[in-house]
Amino acid sequence: MNKQIRFTLNGKNVSREVPTHRLLLDLLRDEIGMTGTKEGCGTGDCGACTVFLNGKPVNSCLVLSGELEGADIVTIEGLKIGPELHPIQKTFLQDGGAQCGYCTPGMLMMSKALLDENQNPTEEDIRFALSGNLCRCTGYAKIVQAVQDAAAMIRSKNVQ
Amino acid sequence: MSELTVVGKPVQRVDAAEKLTGEAVYGYDLVLPNMLHGKTLFSPKAHAKIKSIHTEKAKKLPGVVAVVTGEDAPWTHGESVKDKPFLAQVKVRFIGEPVAAVAAEDEDTAQAAVKLIEVEYEDLPVYTDPEEACKPGAVEIHEDFGKYRKAEFIVQGAMPNVAEHFKLRTGNVEQGFKESDLVLEERYFVPIIQHAAMEPHSAHAQFDKESGRLTIWVANDAPFRALHEITEALGMPKEKIRFINPLQGGGFGSKGGLKVEPIAVALAFHTNGRPVRVKFNREETFISTLTRHEAVVYSKTGVKKDGMLVAREMTIYWGAGAYAEKSPTVCIRGSLPAPGPYRIPHVKVDGYAVYTNKPVAGSYRGYGIPQGAWAGEQQMDEIAKRLGIDPVAIRMRNIFVEGDISYWGEQLHAVGLKETLLKATEAIEWGKKPTISKPGVKIGKGFACIQKPTRSPTTSAAGVVVNAKGEVTVLAGTVEIGQGCNTILSQVAAEELKVPMDKVRMHPLDTDVIPFDASTTSSRSTYHMGNAVRRASIHAREQIMEAASPMLEAGVKDLDYADGKVFLKDQPQQALPIGEVVRRKLGINGEVRGDGSYTYEIGKDLDVETGHSDHASAFYMYATQAAEVAVDEDSGRVRVLRMSAAHDVGKAINPLNCAAQIEGGVVMGIGSALHEEMVVDNTGKVRNPSFLDYHLATSLDIPELIPIIVECPEPQGPYGAKGLGEPGLAPTPAAIGNAVADALGVRIYDLPLKPENVYWAMQKSKKKPAA
Numbered sequence A: 001m002n003k004q005i006r007f008t009l010n011g012k013n014v015s016r017e018v019p020t021h022r023l024l025l026d027l028l029r030d031e032i033g034m035t036g037t038k039e040g041c042g043t044g045d046c047g048a049c050t051v052f053l054n055g056k057p058v059n060s061c062l063v064l065s066g067e068l069e070g071a072d073i074v075t076i077e078g079l080k081i082g083p084e085l086h087p088i089q090k091t092f093l094q095d096g097g098a099q100c101g102y103c104t105p106g107m108l109m110m111s112k113a114l115l116d117e118n119q120n121p122t123e124e125d126i127r128f129a130l131s132g133n134l135c136r137c138t139g140y141a142k143i144v145q146a147v148q149d150a151a152a153m154i155r156s157k158n159v160q
Numbered sequence B: 001m002s003e004l005t006v007v008g009k010p011v012q013r014v015d016a017a018e019k020l021t022g023e024a025v026y027g028y029d030l031v032l033p034n035m036l037h038g039k040t041l042f043s044p045k046a047h048a049k050i051k052s053i054h055t056e057k058a059k060k061l062p063g064v065v066a067v068v069t070g071e072d073a074p075w076t077h078g079e080s081v082k083d084k085p086f087l088a089q090v091k092v093r094f095i096g097e098p099v100a101a102v103a104a105e106d107e108d109t110a111q112a113a114v115k116l117i118e119v120e121y122e123d124l125p126v127y128t129d130p131e132e133a134c135k136p137g138a139v140e141i142h143e144d145f146g147k148y149r150k151a152e153f154i155v156q157g158a159m160p161n162v163a164e165h166f167k168l169r170t171g172n173v174e175q176g177f178k179e180s181d182l183v184l185e186e187r188y189f190v191p192i193i194q195h196a197a198m199e200p201h202s203a204h205a206q207f208d209k210e211s212g213r214l215t216i217w218v219a220n221d222a223p224f225r226a227l228h229e230i231t232e233a234l235g236m237p238k239e240k241i242r243f244i245n246p247l248q249g250g251g252f253g254s255k256g257g258l259k260v261e262p263i264a265v266a267l268a269f270h271t272n273g274r275p276v277r278v279k280f281n282r283e284e285t286f287i288s289t290l291t292r293h294e295a296v297v298y299s300k301t302g303v304k305k306d307g308m309l310v311a312r313e314m315t316i317y318w319g320a321g322a323y324a325e326k327s328p329t330v331c332i333r334g335s336l337p338a339p340g341p342y343r344i345p346h347v348k349v350d351g352y353a354v355y356t357n358k359p360v361a362g363s364y365r366g367y368g369i370p371q372g373a374w375a376g377e378q379q380m381d382e383i384a385k386r387l388g389i390d391p392v393a394i395r396m397r398n399i400f401v402e403g404d405i406s407y408w409g410e411q412l413h414a415v416g417l418k419e420t421l422l423k424a425t426e427a428i429e430w431g432k433k434p435t436i437s438k439p440g441v442k443i444g445k446g447f448a449c450i451q452k453p454t455r456s457p458t459t460s461a462a463g464v465v466v467n468a469k470g471e472v473t474v475l476a477g478t479v480e481i482g483q484g485c486n487t488i489l490s491q492v493a494a495e496e497l498k499v500p501m502d503k504v505r506m507h508p509l510d511t512d513v514i515p516f517d518a519s520t521t522s523s524r525s526t527y528h529m530g531n532a533v534r535r536a537s538i539h540a541r542e543q544i545m546e547a548a549s550p551m552l553e554a555g556v557k558d559l560d561y562a563d564g565k566v567f568l569k570d571q572p573q574q575a576l577p578i579g580e581v582v583r584r585k586l587g588i589n590g591e592v593r594g595d596g597s598y599t600y601e602i603g604k605d606l607d608v609e610t611g612h613s614d615h616a617s618a619f620y621m622y623a624t625q626a627a628e629v630a631v632d633e634d635s636g637r638v639r640v641l642r643m644s645a646a647h648d649v650g651k652a653i654n655p656l657n658c659a660a661q662i663e664g665g666v667v668m669g670i671g672s673a674l675h676e677e678m679v680v681d682n683t684g685k686v687r688n689p690s691f692l693d694y695h696l697a698t699s700l701d702i703p704e705l706i707p708i709i710v711e712c713p714e715p716q717g718p719y720g721a722k723g724l725g726e727p728g729l730a731p732t733p734a735a736i737g738n739a740v741a742d743a744l745g746v747r748i749y750d751l752p753l754k755p756e757n758v759y760w761a762m763q764k765s766k767k768k769p770a771a
Helices: A024-031 A087-095 A104-117 A123-129 A141-159 B016-020 B056-060 B107-115 B173-179 B223-234 B261-268 B282-288 B327-335 B369-387 B391-398 B417-427 B485-497 B525-551 B578-586 B655-674 B732-744 B755-767
Strands: A002-009 A012-019 A050-053 A056-059 A072-074 B036-042 B048-054 B064-069 B098-104 B118-123 B162-170 B182-190 B202-208 B213-217 B241-244 B276-279 B294-303 B309-321 B346-355 B441-453 B459-467 B472-476 B504-506 B559-562 B565-568 B571-577 B591-599 B620-632 B638-648 B704-710
Touching (some): A012 A024, A050 A104, A056 A104, A087 B016, A104 A123, A104 A141, A104 B016, A123 A141, A141 B655, B036 B107, B036 B261, B036 B282, B048 B098, B056 B064, B056 B107, B064 B107, B064 B261, B098 B261, B162 B327, B173 B294, B173 B309, B173 B346, B182 B369, B202 B261, B213 B223, B213 B261, B223 B241, B261 B276, B294 B369, B309 B327, B309 B369, B327 B369, B369 B391, B369 B441, B369 B732, B391 B417, B391 B441, B417 B620, B417 B638, B417 B704, B459 B525, B459 B578, B472 B485, B472 B525, B525 B559, B525 B578, B525 B591, B565 B578, B578 B591, B620 B732, B638 B732, B655 B704, B655 B732, B732 B755
Parallel strands (some): B036 B276, B213 B241, B309 B346, B472 B504, B638 B704
Antiparallel strands (some): A002 A012, A050 A056, A050 A072, B036 B098, B064 B098, B162 B346, B182 B294, B202 B213, B202 B276, B294 B309, B441 B620, B459 B472, B459 B591, B559 B565, B565 B571, B620 B638
């Protein structure tokens, strides 16, 4: 069944007729053509497809398009702040948080979700927050480091 | 010019920025104009004859453009044995084997059509145990094995279902065991695991009838080998086939060879020139692409009282799965060094790559080294324990050092093993009692050493282009699979041309324009392609200096080169930037191109009867990893507390990237040590084809990681570099196994060290009366 739905995507209004059973992940990748959000498993087990839905991180492979009326969606393509990289993107670059990069969009979105709530996370907090995001390349150490450094960067900006 | 400016520095990755913004386009992301969507019908049977296939209903479904079966694709492929059909022919040999495929206007339609294909099967005996499959009287899974086209080095062996029999014979092991004071014999087991690269597999193909050209877009880490295999299978001229590599989201050995490509190609011949995309989802990737060999390893070792090794005999059954893929070479290059990096006078190894009715096994980061090490390195510790010798001391007495003649007859050079052993064990405070003490928790330490050869002889070629703006483009066939090659190769070009890193760009990979490279495998890229890019850069630089000679009114020998400029040796202010030289010589659109290639030419095939070669590998990688673990006595749960990993890389071209490779490898190794296992039941069905049930290491499973770089330069390598990608996980399970045995006083012979395995091993030992 198709349905006309309206939502905001990275701050822009979108109105589309879509099958209600279409996964948000597939809506983004196949219908809208934004492939920054990655499919790693399609069953909610790897976190590669993490996006923000109404301010909360979700696996977009577990959200049906029919649920999206009036929703606010932010994807990896909307993570930059204007032309500038978000602190978490800067520190992933600097610390080597990305290798093959396929899990990276999901990692970044989940890291941002943590940092939005807690700007002074412990290493344990970070490991727990990212435990649903699988990475096969990095061994996680440099990702955890990048989140710590991003937190410090955000804290120092807030002080200024 | 001798001082290094970029090489050896912890340069940031050149490919990271686009990966952080979602702009990077991976194979799985790629959308082509007017593209069709392909779906695959997989065999539900592990071993069966195909009695009939009916595709009429599927073909009639609106939106379906093509339905193909083995009849439409009468071709076979395989790296060293041409045994694998594009789509099943006559019979199926594993659950997950592609049987038919559909191309349709959208994926839903394609999937619906797949369900309408009717196949009738007649069951055949199913073999899921490699030891059973090669027993006399076993039914041949490949009854036509003798007729297959195959590489010259293949030795079939006398038993059923053996695709390769590797033999190593040095000295006389029987005599050696007689001369030994202690002989230990044990059976070890390593289960099937999967690469689980985060990007699932996919391929796109398009056939243009008019030009007769076939184009394949795929994240394949050996595009020139894939090109060769497709060319050979189809009998088409090489120039009619083109591979284009979108970005690759990990591989670890799973994305070389042909996986989804044959299905996409089979469909592309029936879509009237429209491109078709075939994506495997995660479950399909689990069951149908590639696994790491399960291995049964029998190891028998004889030693003198002082710990000196006398003899080692190993028999290894490598579970190849249903098709040979890279099993013959995994069997050869995994069995050869399995006895370990030690001086042993008497050695006998028999490696058998055995067909079963399980998913296909092939190359996996480490290429057979982890399986041998799991057995050999645990047995070393067991020997040390029986003799009352410290495990470090027993290895120090036996390990390879510079100039040793190995048991395969090669004199070894650039051996940094001893330093890795000392540094790795020191990093976990070997010999010191653990600081943590908790009731119900046992703490232990352990380590393991490995040696790893690389595929030899092989070739890499590269081009380096300098334009009139002084910008540098590197054309290299090494695939960026996450390992960081684009950064390393850019550093090499930047170093030789003395330009900043941001002036260097890697050309996208396209077999129409990129020079030949053997493969992005075997930790060969930094060494082989590094040498090729270095030579090509020097070639470009030489041309620029020659061109600058008349401009600066001086002979080439009076010129020097630094900071991207050519200048007079005695008047450095008389300088021309390289871009300016190119512009003056060739105009604003001019380009100077340097070419270079590197082949490790003296590599020799191993002798078929003895396994000997005086140059078996271009270089050897040595490593020691050491673990401290905590074992919960109630549950059997093992936690790794800290893990050091000392790797001899020859020369770290990028220390940041070396650490990243080591950390990633170790964590993959921890996964394989503690929980990874593809469970295949006795009908051949994979019971856990999802990330929910197949447990990869998560951020919560990670110990303190201590990567240690050891630099024992390899004279032939660029700046002394060897390779690093593969060995990262090779000693990890054995190191953890030794630490668990140290903690519990009980040895566990089967991986993974999951709680129930550890728990039952503890219970079993408690029942034993005290000795």
